[in-house]
Amino acid sequence: MRYLRYSYVTLALFLATILLAPVQILCLWRGWPLARKLPRYWHMVACFVLGIRIHVHGAPDKRRPLLLSSNHTSWLDIVVLGRVADLAFIAKSEVRDWPVFGLFARLQNSVFIERADRRGTGDQVNSIAERLVGEEIIVLFPEGTTSDGNRLLPLKYSLFGAASSAVPFSPTGRVYVQPVAVAYTGIGGLPMGRALRPVIAWPGDVEMLPSLAGVIRAGSFDIDVCFGESVEFTAETKRKQAAAEIEARMRDLLSERLRGR
Template structure:
């Protein structure tokens, strides 16, 4: 029976991709704002066929420019957050060349960062800042890697440079960085403890297909997405202090949700 489920998921995602991709390509080519919204429909289909139930706590900040700072457990985070809001992701440059996922990342108009290109850092940061100033919600995974889902890894504060760089582009001289916690809390209707959370976690030594197969076998997952209070960046903001404040709020959000508080 599991093979039937594999086939069902594969067929559903294939059809969604075939139908939506041409529309997204045209929207990107024409520069339509529809390009920001189209990926959400694909993520809706993916969440449905994978059996992902999303529980949202709090609300997305209404002020702009806005960056969401989220913890990173798995490739599932992208599907979950992409289902919740019309967003664009910051991704490392090598994702661009990944099979399947690289194509999806480009179709979602992700921002690709070349970490080794120190000379191009300013240009890359300014690109993010311009898109935020244009009203796009940008999602940053500041841990810089994936965790086991049970804790928040130390954040790389340098990644918040894009928020600081976006300040001059903002009409009121402020940029808002909102902490977000993505917590995997249930599997097949039962609470997911710390020992079951690796089912959804995607450590670097596990391939994409084995990870996807594990999620398909799980059949039903509950995910809590928690939005915290934003931290405001201005021209006078000290980046490290503001980033530390974001980190503290993320840590509290995640710990509270995983403990059921």
């Protein structure tokens, strides 16, 4: 049965990719708005075949420009968030060259940043700011790495520079940064406690395919996505203080959901 499930998931994702990828490539090339919406259909298929049940609390802020600040546990975070809304993601530059995952990141029209390139930091931040002002919803994982799913790691406040840079170009002089918590709360129909969250976690030393195999073996997951109250960035906003407030709200959202509240 396990091998049948592997085959079923692999075939479904392969077919979804073969059908949607050429259309998405054309949309990206032509600059059509459909390019923002099409990846969501792939994520719908992925969530269905992987047995992912998403429980959404709150909703993305309707105001623009909007940057979502989410915790990061697994590659599944992208599938889950991509299922909930039409989004683009900020990713480190090396992701672009990863097998399979790099292709999906490019098709999602991700924003790739080179963290070691300090000279090019301004251009990278401006690129994100342009996308935000263009009314795209961009997702930032400000922890800078993945956690074990039981806690929020300290945030890298410098990554919120994109929000500050977008302020002068915003028609309202404001950019909204909304805290988001992705909490893995169930596995196989049972509550997922601290001991089981490493099943879903994706540390940097684990390859993509073994991680995917583990997710397939688990059978099903319950995942809570919590949207908090946005923090406004204006010309007068002090980035460190605003980032600290975002971090506090993210931590509260995650801890409350993991405790079942």
